[in-house]
Amino acid sequence: MNQNKFGVKIKAIEYHLPKTYEDNDMLSIDNPEWRMDDIFNKTGINRRWISDENETSVDLAYIAAKKIIDKFGVNKIDTLIYVTQSPEYFLPSSSCILQDRLSLSSNIKAFDINLGCSGYVYGLSMASAYIESGLSENVLLVCSDTYTKYISSDDRVNRPIFSDGASATLISKSESKSIGNFSFGTDGSGFDKLIVKDGAAKSNFKNSGMRPSLHMNGAEVFMFTMSTVPDNVEKVLTESLNTVNEIDYFFFHQASKIVLENLRRKLKLPKEKVYSCIEEIGNTVSSSIPIALKIASDSKLLKNHDRLLLSGFGVGLSWGSCILEWDDLL
Amino acid sequence: MNKIIKNELLNLIVKALELPDGSIDDNSSGDNIEAWDSLGHLSILVLLDKRVEGKASKISDLAIATSVKKISKILTDKGIM
Numbered sequence: 001m002n003q004n005k006f007g008v009k010i011k012a013i014e015y016h017l018p019k020t021y022e023d024n025d026m027l028s029i030d031n032p033e034w035r036m037d038d039i040f041n042k043t044g045i046n047r048r049w050i051s052d053e054n055e056t057s058v059d060l061a062y063i064a065a066k067k068i069i070d071k072f073g074v075n076k077i078d079t080l081i082y083v084t085q086s087p088e089y090f091l092p093s094s095s096c097i098l099q100d101r102l103s104l105s106s107n108i109k110a111f112d113i114n115l116g117c118s119g120y121v122y123g124l125s126m127a128s129a130y131i132e133s134g135l136s137e138n139v140l141l142v143c144s145d146t147y148t149k150y151i152s153s154d155d156r157v158n159r160p161i162f163s164d165g166a167s168a169t170l171i172s173k174s175e176s177k178s179i180g181n182f183s184f185g186t187d188g189s190g191f192d193k194l195i196v197k198d199g200a201a202k203s204n205f206k207n208s209g210m211r212p213s214l215h216m217n218g219a220e221v222f223m224f225t226m227s228t229v230p231d232n233v234e235k236v237l238t239e240s241l242n243t244v245n246e247i248d249y250f251f252f253h254q255a256s257k258i259v260l261e262n263l264r265r266k267l268k269l270p271k272e273k274v275y276s277c278i279e280e281i282g283n284t285v286s287s288s289i290p291i292a293l294k295i296a297s298d299s300k301l302l303k304n305h306d307r308l309l310l311s312g313f314g315v316g317l318s319w320g321s322c323i324l325e326w327d328d329l330l
Numbered sequence: 331m332n333k334i335i336k337n338e339l340l341n342l343i344v345k346a347l348e349l350p351d352g353s354i355d356d357n358s359s360g361d362n363i364e365a366w367d368s369l370g371h372l373s374i375l376v377l378l379d380k381r382v383e384g385k386a387s388k389i390s391d392l393a394i395a396t397s398v399k400k401i402s403k404i405l406t407d408k409g410i411m
Contacts, residue, residue, distance in 0.1 A: 218368050219368060220393040222372055222375065223387055223393040226379065227387050227388050265380070266387070
């Protein structure tokens with residue numbers, strides 16, 4: 001680990017899922033022509049969580065963040081970073097709305113990051129940078145999305161995959177540094193491989209009267225992942241002077257079973273080192289990694305000083321990986 | 331790595347799509363094989379990548395090559411077939 005003026009650690013993680021879910025049997029009823037066994041074999045997902053019609057990403061984020069506030073209080077939080085691609089409004093930032101709803105001090109920094117599945121790693125890097133520079137001491141990193149609002153009931157590509165959900169992570173100044181190194185990448189030439197096209201400036205703020213919809217070319221996103229993420233993981237391992245053997249667990253973005261299995265194959269990782277909770281949670285976009293960390297922690301899988309590698313990748317196209325030394329949560 | 335030959339590619343696609351032997355020929359594609367949908371194509375890409383020791387995942391054009399002819403041309407151009 002790099003030596004820095006201030007250390008940084010994850011102090012707490014909480015998450016919230018909507019109360020409504022749908023499983024694969026329910027999908028079959030809506031779409032009897034879908035081969036659900038084949039879909040499950042590829043996605044590994046049986047259950048997805050669906051926000052109510054009037055429930056927004058900020059509503060989910062509020063509940064996740066409130067769980068941390070209830071343990072930690074509001075007064076010490078000096079920075080709020082909100083990662084989302086399903087904001088309540090074009091403007092203002094959802095972080096400003098959430099700051100008010102949580103009754104956080106008006107003397108805090110609050111801003112949004114418009115990223116999807118790489119967003120958690122980006123958020124961790126921003127939180128670390130603020131703390132290491134002395135600008136912040138306690139950063140609340142909130143990830144929240146309601147992608148299901150972009151997905152129609154007959155969308156066979158996206159509906160079996162995406163869940164709604166929110167996570168909140170408290171990152172604080174500490175004696176020792178437990179987050180980093182980081183490694184990132186971007187390839188905007190693939191911007192249209194995973195996109196919501198309608199409703200913004202490129203369509204002159206018009207839409208067809210339908211909800212804006214998510215379009216994903218699954219094969220192209222899969223090939224991007226397989227060609228990019230293993231190299232990025234190896235880069236962050238090399239730069240942090242770690243080897244695969246020194247990493248206790250790999251927490252990849254919970255994209256789908258086929259993605260997790262093939263990342264494992266390409267990186268030659270032991271099965272037991274690659275964590276997955278995708279079957280009952282689904283793909284919650286930027287929250288998938290923190291939710292997986294929390295579930296693994298609650299199940300006592302993670303122990304103090306376990307060395308973890310986190311890697312998020314997807315829409316943008318955008319990717320990022322980091323090393324994390326685990327410390328028991330609040 | 332040995333180059334992949336045409337019959338091997340056809341058999342690989344048959345296996346990926348879980349079809350009866352001989353179901354795929356030079357004219358097969360996503361347009362005329364029901365199982366060759368987006369999920370089926372992912373299975374083809376995974377088996378192909380395993381067969382050519384990871385080289386296929388570096389060829390982004392394969393993601394949209396949903397016919398035997400298109401896959402064959404790409405692999406031939408890359409010296410893999």
